[in-house]
Amino acid sequence: MNTSSYVIAEFAANLQFEDIPTEVVRRCEDLLLDTLGSMYAGSTEAPVQKIAAFAKEQGPADGSAQLIPSGQKTSPYFAAMVNAAAAHMVEQDDLHNSSVFHPACVVFPPALAMAQDLNASGKALLTACVVGYEVGIRVGEFLGRSHYKVFHTTATAGTIAAAATVGRLLGLTTAQMQDALGSAGTQAAGLWEFLKTAADSKQLHTAKAAANGLMAASLAAKGFSGAEDIFDGEKGMGKAFSQAPQSDKLVAGLGQRWALLETSFKYHASCRHTHPAADALWAVMQKHNLNADDIAGVQTFVHQAAIDVLGAVDKPATVHQSKFSMGTVLGVLAYNGFAGLDEFEAALGDARIDAFRQKVTMQLDPEVDAAYPDKWLGKVKVLTKDGRALEAFVSDPKGDPGNTLSRDEIEEKVKRLVSYNKAGTSEDATRIIAWTWGLAAGQSDLPL
Amino acid sequence: MNTSSYVIAEFAANLQFEDIPTEVVRRCEDLLLDTLGSMYAGSTEAPVQKIAAFAKEQGPADGSAQLIPSGQKTSPYFAAMVNAAAAHMVEQDDLHNSSVFHPACVVFPPALAMAQDLNASGKALLTACVVGYEVGIRVGEFLGRSHYKVFHTTATAGTIAAAATVGRLLGLTTAQMQDALGSAGTQAAGLWEFLKTAADSKQLHTAKAAANGLMAASLAAKGFSGAEDIFDGEKGMGKAFSQAPQSDKLVAGLGQRWALLETSFKYHASCRHTHPAADALWAVMQKHNLNADDIAGVQTFVHQAAIDVLGAVDKPATVHQSKFSMGTVLGVLAYNGFAGLDEFEAALGDARIDAFRQKVTMQLDPEVDAAYPDKWLGKVKVLTKDGRALEAFVSDPKGDPGNTLSRDEIEEKVKRLVSYNKAGTSEDATRIIAWTWGLAAGQSDLPL
Numbered sequence: 001m002n003t004s005s006y007v008i009a010e011f012a013a014n015l016q017f018e019d020i021p022t023e024v025v026r027r028c029e030d031l032l033l034d035t036l037g038s039m040y041a042g043s044t045e046a047p048v049q050k051i052a053a054f055a056k057e058q059g060p061a062d063g064s065a066q067l068i069p070s071g072q073k074t075s076p077y078f079a080a081m082v083n084a085a086a087a088h089m090v091e092q093d094d095l096h097n098s099s100v101f102h103p104a105c106v107v108f109p110p111a112l113a114m115a116q117d118l119n120a121s122g123k124a125l126l127t128a129c130v131v132g133y134e135v136g137i138r139v140g141e142f143l144g145r146s147h148y149k150v151f152h153t154t155a156t157a158g159t160i161a162a163a164a165t166v167g168r169l170l171g172l173t174t175a176q177m178q179d180a181l182g183s184a185g186t187q188a189a190g191l192w193e194f195l196k197t198a199a200d201s202k203q204l205h206t207a208k209a210a211a212n213g214l215m216a217a218s219l220a221a222k223g224f225s226g227a228e229d230i231f232d233g234e235k236g237m238g239k240a241f242s243q244a245p246q247s248d249k250l251v252a253g254l255g256q257r258w259a260l261l262e263t264s265f266k267y268h269a270s271c272r273h274t275h276p277a278a279d280a281l282w283a284v285m286q287k288h289n290l291n292a293d294d295i296a297g298v299q300t301f302v303h304q305a306a307i308d309v310l311g312a313v314d315k316p317a318t319v320h321q322s323k324f325s326m327g328t329v330l331g332v333l334a335y336n337g338f339a340g341l342d343e344f345e346a347a348l349g350d351a352r353i354d355a356f357r358q359k360v361t362m363q364l365d366p367e368v369d370a371a372y373p374d375k376w377l378g379k380v381k382v383l384t385k386d387g388r389a390l391e392a393f394v395s396d397p398k399g400d401p402g403n404t405l406s407r408d409e410i411e412e413k414v415k416r417l418v419s420y421n422k423a424g425t426s427e428d429a430t431r432i433i434a435w436t437w438g439l440a441a442g443q444s445d446l447p448l
Numbered sequence: 449m450n451t452s453s454y455v456i457a458e459f460a461a462n463l464q465f466e467d468i469p470t471e472v473v474r475r476c477e478d479l480l481l482d483t484l485g486s487m488y489a490g491s492t493e494a495p496v497q498k499i500a501a502f503a504k505e506q507g508p509a510d511g512s513a514q515l516i517p518s519g520q521k522t523s524p525y526f527a528a529m530v531n532a533a534a535a536h537m538v539e540q541d542d543l544h545n546s547s548v549f550h551p552a553c554v555v556f557p558p559a560l561a562m563a564q565d566l567n568a569s570g571k572a573l574l575t576a577c578v579v580g581y582e583v584g585i586r587v588g589e590f591l592g593r594s595h596y597k598v599f600h601t602t603a604t605a606g607t608i609a610a611a612a613t614v615g616r617l618l619g620l621t622t623a624q625m626q627d628a629l630g631s632a633g634t635q636a637a638g639l640w641e642f643l644k645t646a647a648d649s650k651q652l653h654t655a656k657a658a659a660n661g662l663m664a665a666s667l668a669a670k671g672f673s674g675a676e677d678i679f680d681g682e683k684g685m686g687k688a689f690s691q692a693p694q695s696d697k698l699v700a701g702l703g704q705r706w707a708l709l710e711t712s713f714k715y716h717a718s719c720r721h722t723h724p725a726a727d728a729l730w731a732v733m734q735k736h737n738l739n740a741d742d743i744a745g746v747q748t749f750v751h752q753a754a755i756d757v758l759g760a761v762d763k764p765a766t767v768h769q770s771k772f773s774m775g776t777v778l779g780v781l782a783y784n785g786f787a788g789l790d791e792f793e794a795a796l797g798d799a800r801i802d803a804f805r806q807k808v809t810m811q812l813d814p815e816v817d818a819a820y821p822d823k824w825l826g827k828v829k830v831l832t833k834d835g836r837a838l839e840a841f842v843s844d845p846k847g848d849p850g851n852t853l854s855r856d857e858i859e860e861k862v863k864r865l866v867s868y869n870k871a872g873t874s875e876d877a878t879r880i881i882a883w884t885w886g887l888a889a890g891q892s893d894l895p896l
Contacts, residue, residue, distance in 0.1 A: 077506035
């Protein structure tokens, strides 16, 4: 019997551009552009610059792949590493809900790096990225919720996603792709422990998932063998990493169900676990024409993972932590009407936001928790200073597939991201927007 | 209360050469030399050469650290990666029994690479290596037997060992060292699944443990933060990787119990379960001045695990299998006086060895079995062609701490390893031997 690894490898090695529905290709372009914006914005942050400094010390001074946004050349391995660190930094990249996996940050950076190395066509690049999404998302679903309690799925499933993406670009055979999956799975790592002190590990996770996956695929192309049953084997990822691995998820609907289409854009610049409640709060404020100062308290009704991820932060000490503080996120939104990167920068040390934070509670809600992770339901009760208790419920947070962003909204978001911290100019934004919309007919070298 | 990570970091960051007993320093030199031999021997094998090819593609064409044995320069990251892949390849590197962890292959390669980058003294190099052994072994014991069932401890604990080693060379503060441990632990990976098809992952595991640990320490020196409680934290290594983490093992006896001294050398190039009987046979042959052709039969009295592991092989079909055939191992030893890599290569298809194999029996011995695994007792009865029945008993197999190798024996082993597959010459061996014995008074740049 073929292992799940074989079935996935066969799909990943053989998917053709022509097999992919147009809608999927278009959404893949949307996601790529969205991520390019995130790479610009993230590139200026300290953890990313430290990884970039490491790459400069240890990598070559020139090469075939570009760092974003500088355009500086290095080898694909280090370009994938640094760009992936940047892509997830400002928490504005996409999320696949049911796998709790951020595919973009571990798929696009290694894809771009290897595509540039190979002078690949835009079609080849897009095809490989679709492979990465489809495979990575399924691995995230396979590992499931028990995995996500301790492991950062974007790091672990991300290593597999990166390997599949790069493997497709390299034109691996099915057998080689299976080797690549084995070598990726045996490198998969990433623990949530860093959250307690808001350490920099998240950037290391995406950086290494991308780089390690690229290495796994490159080694496979050289005949370096890997485990044949890395997912379901007795000593494989399911056994090691999950209390309840869902093997059926791994191979279900390959080439039929396009999981990429289920990916959500991030609208608020905060941890995704805050978004449903943020949208629900905003809905209440809009409907009842409330100002932030009208609000006496907000009860948010959330899924357990939100408590797990957000509960560690009490009073945020950094901008990054503030994006993991439910109260701060709601305060930023309530006072600004938008919770973007610049709004979070301005919020740290703002006494009004801090006071708002203390009015917000989180509690586990059975309905919300049961729906998660397939649906991320937003449910809040807002207590007003004049004594009203106003409730709101949101079934599709903004950016979700059922409430996705238009190309105009994506362009608007990308322009903000590119100009964040002056990483780039509006001309840069215009150029990468045009390049992305022309990619399916063009080449993979980004005009930086 | 200080976390275990803090306590370990404090030890690792502050251990001074003068704090280390002379006996430990001397044994560290022994282990280093032993490992240099393994790096030479492993360097010629295909999985290592594929990793080296990847390093050449992705790394710089020059740098501050040496590949062994070519002396070719690259960055410390890639030198650590390639040399660590080589160090474990021929399975002749050391083992710490109770942690089931091979420290040498993940400690010495990153140590050498970073020491060369820093132009470190031999004392600094040795101090860092002792740190790596002490920390890595304790992490292996902490993760325990349940971990080893699915995870390759040399890969996981090895990432920590490498980070501690490199961190000490970089002169990290306690806080930075704690960051390094956090960044290493969150990269720790390596699954046994590859064993089923004898895939190449073992070399990837040691390569990446060394390189990832080096990266963790380098990032920490740049202020990149890591989890503060990576071992015992709720989402840390113990929780993620072990059903029964033994936290007390992590910090017990730091600076008092020198776990490095408990490390075993591998003497014969065969399965460890053959070693006690091999040693006992050799004792008989030496004492009674026997040649192989004087022997009519050998009865070996063994523990059950030896029968379980070795019983499957009758007539070996490959060199690898021959190392798991008790009769073949004893024949190789009896005819050559040594059972090394070259002797096993030459033995396959040798009619004399095959005839000897058929004279050897294994039987379960209650005394030997009861002592296992604390003691690996060797017990044989040798029947000579002139009608004598000669017995021997060995309480500590050669290479174990109670019967460790002399410097002459290590030199002999290393000369053989260096010349294996013509990786190096006898002059190379002489040079690295002299360098190692002079290291405590010298510099870390290896005369390749």
